[in-house]
Amino acid sequence: MYEFARGPLVWIAFLIFIGGSFYKLVSVYLLVKKEKSVLPVMSAKYGLRSLMHWLVPLSSRNQRLHPVMTFVSYVFHMFLLATPLLLMGHAVLWQESWGFHWWSLPPGLADLMTLAVIGAVGFFALRRIAAPEVRNVTGWKEYALLLIVVAPFVTGFVAHQQWLPGKTILIAHIVTGALWLIAIPFTWLSHMLWFVFTRSFMGSEFGAVRNARDW
């Protein structure tokens, strides 16, 4: 079982993630190409300007109006991407399989980052319950997606702490990680793919067409 998870399952997950993302990007590009008022409006200058203002913390008004949410979102997104990429355990696997080697995080720091991601997901879940405007647009799917996102971090953390028998929890970690990858192109986790495009389109509309700011 562990061999299947460690081998073919990871392959399948990556293939679906990459293939699905590629399919989504290409199919939407073909649809958008037909719309006369999308691609001709895109401007690199104003698209980047908008991206910068929404990527630099507190540089948009809404970020300043919600400082806690802004802080938690930044920590969550940065650690969500950095932790799996720079984790020593993952680096070892890459080196064993492909011979690649890169810098990895000290284990203690990686643990803290993992806990931060888990904490942030807890915050998002609580916010969905506590804030009426968010609760109003939250259903079981939103909680399920939060669960999919947090599961590999919880299982990874437990595996690293060796609180449960090694192989079982490792299998759970790989399966949840695979689910997470597979979900990206097919759920609203795809904002990971679209963010750059939606933000830069709005930035272009505001900057190049309307001579205004969108932050």
Added chain:
Amino acid sequence: MADLQDALVVDPGIDESIAKLTPERIEKTILRVLKKENSGRLKVYLETCVHCGLCSEGCHTYLSRDKDPDFAPVAKVKETLWVMVKRKGKVSPEFIKKCARIAFTECGACRRCSMYCPFGIDIAYMIMIVRRICNLLGVVPQFLQDTTNSHAATSNQMWVQPDDWIDTLIWQEEDAADELPGVRIPLDREGAEIMYSVIGPEPKILAQLIANMAIIMKVAGMDWTMPSLDGWDNSNMAMYSGDFEVMGRVERAHWERAMQLKVKRVVMGECGHAYRGAVYDGPKWLGWKRPPITMVHAVEFYYELLKSGRIKIDHKISEPTTVQDPCNIVRGRGLQHKLRYIMNELCEDFRDVDPRFEHNYCCAAGGGVINCGPPWKLSRMKSIRVKAEQFAATGAHIIVTPCHNCHSGIEDIIGHYKLGMHVSFISELLIKTMDMGKQDKDSVEQAAQQSVAEVRT
């Protein structure tokens, strides 16, 4: 939850129309709009939205109604478009009624929420898709539909007949000449530098604004003209009722008239939605990247005249004055600084609003909301409490509104919330404050002779 009073509003344009709907027609119409008219962009927006609710802060309706979550932008999309997409168009006539109420009366498509969504999702665009579906189903608030009918039948918004239009211009020319001898409103002068266009309500109910502009043109010595035929109206309520075919027709007529007159630029009166229709939404529908001739909004035009010294201010308004940043020329054109320049030129005691510029609150009248008419007025007033509070905080006596929808909407706000202020267009203040020059006997006679010569040619 949704406001019960709003849900009980009687509007024949909605109530009687839904009685004629069949499930097949609803499904066919929704699928047509979702698949043929909108595809990639809508798909991305629907997939990207993480339902975080951060757009709420952008909406004056939500803020004014004690942060009722049903009025948050994302909730408006959830209650309308999400359901249509999820059920693949299989929705009931009663559901369409709810969609019409939300899309036409609870959202003014002001696009402020786009600036609050971390992904930059154009929520107003999605609400406009809902309006489009309602329009194709014939479910549009009666008063708003009437303006679209007028556009379709008369090429202007207010059923102004061709002879009434010309008569109004002559009448305004006479009134303007009483104020300043020699003022003319030149009609159909081919090759003039400027074609001046106005919105339909000006000749109908605010004709003195045309005289104001004639005086300003005279003082500034501009080479200008106005069209005597269809195409003079730059307004476009069809854009907001979702009748994009008529919207395109109206815009084409306007730009074709300008092309026929071979003018170098079109200057338009103080209106926001007309700018949006003429510069963005109209050309987009027609497949143009931009209009064929430069469109200059009145705010840009006054700025140009003041900055260049073509008109000079003789004495400033002393009363405390504040300003409304109209969505379609500030969030839609970035004219906020030019507007502030004008305000400081005209007013001794200018008091700015907070929030301002692109973040200013909409007046809740634009986007066709005020055109939904008296049945929806109370709802509109409930949706705009924050605007009343914002103006009250300035302590100003005059609110300058360089947009017709803002002007009418803010007049209603002043009455409803008993603010004790009054609204003014910039042109009204300019007429009061600018130096019109000394008109001696010779110059009056000279102007009269020039007028006669113009008539003969």
